[in-house]
Amino acid sequence: MMPMKKHLAIVGATGAVGQEILRILEQYQLPVDQITLLSSKRSAGTELTVRGERLTVQEATPDSFQGVDVALFSAGGTVSKLLVPEAVQRGAVAVDNTNAYRMDPHVPLVVPEVNGEAIKEHQGIIANPNCSTTQMVMALHPLRQAYGMRRIIVSTYQAVSGAGHSAMVELENETKGILEGEKVTPTILPSAALPVHYPIAFNVIPQIDRFEPNDYTLEEMKMVRETKKIFQDATLEVAATCVRVPVFRGHSESVYVELEQEVSKEDVISSLQAMAGVIVVDNPEKQQYPMPIDGVGKPEVYVGRIRRDLDHPNGWHLWIVSDNLWKGAAWNTVQIADQILKS
Ligand SMILES: NC(=O)c1ccc[n+]([C@@H]2O[C@H](COP(=O)([O-])OP(=O)(O)OC[C@H]3O[C@@H](n4cnc5c(N)ncnc54)[C@H](OP(=O)(O)O)[C@@H]3O)[C@@H](O)[C@H]2O)c1
Incomplete structure (x- = not known):
């Protein structure tokens, strides 16, 4: 046939x-x-x-x-x-x-x-899923599977391309304009649909999408709701702060995660290394960690800055980076x- x-x-x-x-x-x-x-x-x-x-x-x-x-x-x-x-x-x-x-x-x-x-x-x-959710669940999935997970607290550093082509043009024009001493009039960020706009060049904006009645933004609540749906775990505690930064491509995330058991750093790293699509870049001695410029046009999710929490033995801090336009x-x-x- x-x-x-x-x-x-x-x-x-x-x-x-x-x-x-x-x-x-x-x-x-x-x-x-x-x-x-x-x-x-x-x-x-x-x-x-x-x-x-x-x-x-x-x-x-x-x-x-x-x-x-x-x-x-x-x-x-x-x-x-x-x-x-x-x-x-x-x-x-x-x-x-x-x-x-x-x-x-x-x-x-x-x-x-x-x-x-x-x-x-x-x-x-x-x-x-939303780009910031996708890269986070990619890195957290192997840890959750191996050791259980109670809580996630994430702060994002999101590239302007996450808001579409027009936001990339706005960052470029504002950067050139400000360097040439011109007055800039932002129209796109935090969102073209909102009444107030702020410059993104030489700035960070702690708002992505509109605010919800609980004072979290829609982007933050997307991360909360989507993570619970993908992991099929309504009891998982998730809180997010989503921030737009003047980077063209590649979202970064600082993630605090609480596992259900105490494990070694070697175990955390080997679980992450065994996950398809995740690459560990974690070498403080050699100043090696993931950065958005390294992930552009690549399908993987990069994880580094892996360290145990200073007070909670089951708590871990991770830095997760990926090209929002690719895996995201x-x-x-x-x-x-x-x-x-x-x-
Ligand atoms: N950027 C990201 O990282 C990312 C990640 C995950 C999900 N998304 C989602 O993907 C969607 C697109 O994002 P983007 O960043 O690619 O936006 P974008 O750069 O603004 O592009 C929008 C695209 O939609 C087309 N379009 C607009 N109105 C249309 C209509 N009425 N009928 C048919 N096509 C129409 C545009 O065509 P014209 O050229 O004719 O205007 C353009 O091709 C958004 O919903 C976004 O939330 C984006």
């Missing part, structure tokens, strides 16, 4: 995440025969080269999904709410990068190395698509 030809659609192909998906497809053999690139009306007509082929970006409409097997959505929650059901209705499996379906109990929230078996339970939609978004999406296409 001839193998069925597979058709992939990429919604948001011209955005920060979409562009990285296209870059990954150059390097990674996803088993697809046809690729359709979709965007808003603004970029429709743009020509992009994918796997050596010139493709014209089309405006995403419900009928764009006719005959599509897998549709990757990275065009914001509003677009996903509108078009994911249209894609599913036409027989596609949707892998959604936005916040639209992550907490839906019928939608698996998947990091393949952590809970890849959840993909099998999908009913047409699979959600990709594009690479995780492609990994999920690959599993669906091969199943």
Whole structure:
């Protein structure tokens, strides 16, 4: 029997995440025969080269999904709410990068190395977690599996690319403008949808997304809710402080984690080293630790600065770094698509 030809659609192909998906497809053999690139009306007509082929970006409409097997959505929650059901209705499996379906109990929230078996339970939609959640659960999963976990307290140092292409342009323009003595007028961060904006160049902003009634931001509560869902552990104690920093790519996280038993540093390191997709860089003597510039364009999650808490014998401090556009978004999406296409 001839193998069925597979058709992939990429919604948001011209955005920060979409562009990285296209870059990954150059390097990674996803088993697809046809690729359709979709965007808003603004970029429709743009020509992009994918796997050596010139493709014209089309405006995403419900009928764009006719005959599509897998549709990757990275065009914001509003677009996903509108078009994911249209894609599913036409027989596609949707892998959604936005916040639209992550907490839906019928939608698996998947990091393949952590809970890849959840993909099998999908009913047409699979959600990709928030970038800051993904890299954290990648590093904490082996520790939780081996030693149990009670509590996580995380502070993030998140790159501007996590807020899309326009935030990267804003950091570049502000940096140049301030150095040239110009007055800058920020319009994108903390979020274009909010009424007040602050400069990110030469600054850090302790707000990502809007505030929730409990004084945590939505980004912080995403980390809390998504971590509990992925680990299937409602009793796990999680608190987050999410901060935007003037870095183009690569999120960093300072994580305090309390295990259920006292273990040696060697055990912590060997558990982390055994985890697929995690690389330990931890050598204080040689001043070696992960930094965002080392992880750009790489699929792995890097862990370093591993030290026992000074007061709590089961407490550990870790520094976790990864490219938010890769494992935090594009690479995780492609990994999920690959599993669906091969199943
Ligand atoms: N950046 C990250 O690290 C990251 C990580 C995880 C998840 N995500 C999520 O992924 C999504 C995209 O993020 P991004 O950083 O790539 O944003 P971005 O750089 O702003 O790109 C947005 C993309 O969506 C397209 N788009 C906008 N409105 C559309 C519409 N009405 N119909 C079809 N396409 C439309 C844009 O097309 P045009 O070129 O036509 O404007 C563009 O391709 C967001 O929901 C974000 O939360 C991002």
